[in-house]
Amino acid sequence: MTKWTGELNLSLEDRAGKTVARNVYFQGAFKVxxxxxxxxxxxxxxxxxxxxxxxxxxxxxxxDITAEPDARVTLTTQGATKVYxxxxxxxxxxxTMTLKAGSYLEYLxxxxxxxxxxxxxxxxxxxxxxxxxxxxxxxxxxGWSPDGGQFAFNSVRLINEIYVDGEPAVFDNIxxxxxxxxxxxxxxxxxxxxxxxxxxxxxxxxxDLIDGLHDLLAKSSGEDQVKFGISRLAVPGxxxxxxxxxxxxxxxxxxxxxxxxxxEWLGLTPASLxxx
Numbered sequence: 001m002t003k004w005t006g007e008l009n010l011s012l013e014d015r016a017g018k019t020v021a022r023n024v025y026f027q028g029a030f031k032v033x034x035x036x037x038x039x040x041x042x043x044x045x046x047x048x049x050x051x052x053x054x055x056x057x058x059x060x061x062x063x064d065i066t067a068e069p070d071a072r073v074t075l076t077t078q079g080a081t082k083v084y085x086x087x088x089x090x091x092x093x094x095x096t097m098t099l100k101a102g103s104y105l106e107y108l109x110x111x112x113x114x115x116x117x118x119x120x121x122x123x124x125x126x127x128x129x130x131x132x133x134x135x136x137x138x139x140x141x142x143g144w145s146p147d148g149g150q151f152a153f154n155s156v157r158l159i160n161e162i163y164v165d166g167e168p169a170v171f172d173n174i175x176x177x178x179x180x181x182x183x184x185x186x187x188x189x190x191x192x193x194x195x196x197x198x199x200x201x202x203x204x205x206x207x208d209l210i211d212g213l214h215d216l217l218a219k220s221s222g223e224d225q226v227k228f229g230i231s232r233l234a235v236p237g238x239x240x241x242x243x244x245x246x247x248x249x250x251x252x253x254x255x256x257x258x259x260x261x262x263x264e265w266l267g268l269t270p271a272s273l274x275x276x
Contacts, residue, residue, distance in 0.1 A: 006030030114153035115143030196250035201237035
């Protein structure tokens with residue numbers, strides 16, 4: 001017996017310009033769909049599945065992803081990650097991603113929805129070699145509550161650790177605990193309910209790209225009251241943070257940025273990943 005509720009190992013390599021799986025293993029409440037190629041570029045897309053429909057009390061999930069030199073891959077999910085109440089023990093997901101030189105890996109999951117009395121911990125550890133490119137997004141959405149409260153979950157903590165050539169490059173730690181914090185107030189969500197993030201690391205990063213993304217975010221935010229910021233990282237790359245009042249608004253803004261990045265870095269217009 002394993003301690004993991006669900007476990008997935010996926011290793012990808014380039015074969016004559018086409019990215020294919022070198023090794024695929026999954027067990028428990030974690031599965032992966034067959035590969036999808038949206039165009040003739042050789043870039044592959046995998047959908048990650050949770051047959052259980054949501055994360056429950058004490059669930060533990062682990063993913064280990066490796067992109068070999070020159071592999072190009074998109075990882076996404078079939079639907080939102082739903083975390084239900086965890087009265088005894090928190091739910092936890094741990095992901096390790098290894099990117100070899102020349103590889104391109106983008107991890108673009110659907111939103112995380114934390115319901116009433118949920119406690120959830122998530123940790124992503126990314127190890128990159130120089131010349132690799134990494135793109136990650138996440139959206140935190142408060143789940144429905146019987147009393148109509150906006151922040152009914154107990155606690156959510158999202159950690160991203162990124163290393164380049166073995167050296168620490170990025171440490172991103174989001175912790176929202178409505179059980180003991182006024183998360184809707186100043187210094188936290190500031191009146192907003194939804195939080196979106198993007199982290200991109202690539203030697204192709206330029207000031208012109210960051211300026212262009214800032215203008216794009218301002219344009220795609222529409223008339224809705226949204227707050228966003230974009231910052232350069234200590235390594236070639238940037239991070240984006242968005243505060244809004246709907247998942248759809250954040251998705252629209254992040255999708256616009258993803259499209260611009262994909263066109264500039266890969267020369268590709270990304271396919272729609274969603275089934276709705």
